[in-house]
Amino acid sequence: MNIKLTVYFEEPFWVGVFERTSNSLYEVSKVTFGSEPKDYEVYEFMLRNFYKLRFTKPVKLMDLKEKKINAKRLQKKVKKETEKKGISTKAQETMRLEQESKKVERKEISKTKKDEEKKKQFELKQQKKKQKKKGH
Incomplete structure (x- = not known):
C-alpha cells in the first residue's frame, strides 16, 4: 500500500489530499485544515484521524x-513533487467522479421524497372530498 499526502493552499484554506494505492486500486480523500498546518500538526492529524x-x-x-x-x-x-503545487489530475478526476455519483444519489433520494409527499397530499385531498360528500 502506498499513501501520498499533498498539502496546498486553496483560497481561503489549506487543504490536504490523501492518495492511497493498493493492489492496483486508487482512492482519494480530501481534508480541509484551515490555517497553515505545521509539520507536527499534520503528523499528529495523520496518527489520530x-x-x-x-x-x-x-x-x-x-x-x-x-x-x-x-x-x-x-x-x-520527492524533491520534484514537493516543488510541484496542487494535486494530481488522477486525484482531481477521482474526486470529481465521486462527487457526480453522490449528486445522482441525492437527486434520486429527493425525487422519491417529493413523489411520496405528492402522493400523501393527493390521498389527503381524496379523504377530504369523501368527508364533504358524506355530510354530517
Missing part, C-alpha cells in the same frame, strides 16, 4: 507496476 478518513470508491489503475527505485532517483522524485 487517518482511519477515520472517508476515501472515494476504489478506482482501478492500469499497469501499476511497482519496481525498486534507486535511492538517488527517489530523492529527485
